[in-house]
Amino acid sequence: MKRFLFRARTLSLTLFTLTLGVFVSLTSPAILLASDAQEAKSLIKTNCSTCHKFQEEGESRFNLKAPDLMWGGSKYQRDWLIRWLTGKEPMLYAKSYRWDQGQKPDVHITVTEEQANTIADYFEKNLKDSRVTVGAFDLTKVTKKDVGDGAFIFKEHACIGCHTIQENGQLVGGPQSTNLADSGNRYNADWLFRFGINPQDFTPHSGEFLADATEPQLRSVIGYLMTLGVKDFKFYEPWTSPEFAQASIDRGAVVYKEYCSQCHGAEGKGDGPAASSLNPKPAIHANIAFDQVPMEYLYNVINHGGRAVGKSTNMPYWGLTIGQQGVADVIALLKTTFKGGTQSAQAGTSTGVPLGVCPQPRKTKKAPADFLAMVNPLPASNANVKAGEKLFHETAQPLACKQCHGEKGDGKGPLGGGLVPPPRNFTCGQTMNALPDGQLFWIIKKGWTGTGMLSFAGMPDEQVWQVIQYIRTLAK
The missing domain is CATH 1.10.760.10 (Cytochrome c-like domain)
Structure with missing residues (x-):
């Protein structure tokens, strides 16, 4: 799927379509009773090798019936593997692993908790990949910024065309390959990183494409995927x-x-x-x-x-x-x-225009016609105003609006005095009445060239409309 450049040399990244499946054929009762590692190994080879490979090199997907598992112990988190084997996880492919042979999800049998633990023990002890360096990817150093970058790269390089992820509580993306909505609970980060460096090392001729990106970008994508499905992921704060x-x-x-x-x-x-x-x-x-x-x-x-x-x-x-x-x-x-602070707000900026004047002299470029035609689709409600207020004062990313526009929305925030031209004064009715909803939406999403106005392109549309509904209440 993608070619990653470590400055001087090129690496390849795929967003993990190929070998992301597990057991398809656990049909023999004997395997479920085996507690000895050697006996388990023999039984797995005998009963599962008709679909899965546990030895030798990776080969084309079109020569396989199911994903290779010789690196399964490095690849999967134990807890997820046990849940998968006991039927507590959804299918990984909306279509068959061999999509050229069928368009319906593969069916996997389930085993008992004790049996699943026996299989997981075997994976951990016998199916390790020597190419995977333990500690190569440090999950404790993943920042919010990394994850935001990774989400952008994931889409920018078309990974979302084949993979399903969860975004704003909804599943989005293509059904062609592995569902990654819960990938943070499924994979070991070190394996995922090594797989991303060159997926062809694992499953060549897979139908995936290659794209250019840097090692930091690869790490951002891995960090992003390792947060998917993880509740209350603890982000690293470099400061x-x-x-x-x-x-x-x-x-x-x-x-x-x-x-x-x-x-x-x-x-x-x-x-x-x-x-x-x-x-x-x-x-x-x-x-x-x-x-x-x-x-x-x-x-x-x-x-x-x-x-x-x-x-x-x-x-x-x-x-x-x-x-x-x-x-x-x-x-x-x-x-x-x-x-x-206060002194700079009173003194104004180097332009000679003080902060918070009403009306504000401004040359505002009109938004495109399709934006100007937009009206706030959210019903006027106290709940939406409160949500917008929280975003304005606390949670908007990359920066809460009050930092520039002030606690009162009067353009006198901590950063406001340093910006040329000064921030908008939302309390000025004369200014706000001249700005249609669509114009505000466009400015918030795109930012404003030639000013200090940030782009909030990553903010969900609903949240942007909530902010607009809130700042409308500030105008006098």
Whole structure:
């Protein structure tokens, strides 16, 4: 399915269509009673090898009756395997594994809990893959950002065309290959990562295609898949690392001078030598209350760049250049040095336009006609307003709206003073009455070129409409 590049050399990624099945033929009662590993091995070979292979090399899907299992002990999580064997898991393929021979799901018999444990023991002891490096993929280091990137890459490279996933509580995607909606409870991450490096090592001539991506992108996809179906997945927060505990303001000042000041200016006034050619203009750090800005946002915009948080691509991703210690140090400097807040809100920005004026002078490009024709499809209700309020103040990603638009929606948020032009004042009825629902929807989804308005492209449509319904209540 996909070709992944480790900078100098090309690797291939598939989104896991081929060998993602398990036992098809557990028909002999003898296998269910076997407790000795050697006897179990003999029985499995005798009774299951008519469909599954347990030895030799992987081969074309069209030479198989069912997925190869010689690496099953590396591939599957024990708990899932037991649930599968006892009939507590749904079929993995909406169509047959051999879709060229049938279009109906394969039927798998079930066994008892004790019997399933015996089989799982055999898998763990005898079906390990030496190519899979234990610890190659560290699930404890997966961030929300990684998962968001992985979800985007999964769609961008057309994986969703064949695989089913769960999104916003609904199953979406194609039925041609393995259902991945619960993949985080099914696979071992180390195996999935090795499989993604080159799926042809496992099942060549499978009908999958190859696509280009980097190793970090592969890791993001694996991280994404390993969260699917997992309730309350615990994400890693890089700002809790030792580098942040050891952050130095003095070192941060050096980093700021060497890298940040060329755009943001020596004193954070947005007047660095590179600023003259930039649109939008660099953020005015001197006007931002950095101690009120979430660490997650600061980390992502500095480490991963403007594009990572829906902002301008003029902001580079600095993580590879200054390292994690450099990121930690410069964030420490920002939070200690620049307080912004009320003073900057009253003084206004370098444009001379104060925050929160009503009406706001603005050159607003009209949304395309199909957007302008849109009206909020959600019924006007207290529940939708409350949901929008929570998104506005707390949960919207990549950043809660209040950080720029303020607690009251008046455009006086902690980040507001640093933006050119200043954020929208949603309390201004004269401004809001001139903005149709479709225009607001378009701006929220797409962001606004030449301003500090982020793109919330990943936010579900329903949530965008809830935010719009909420901010409509703020206008006076």
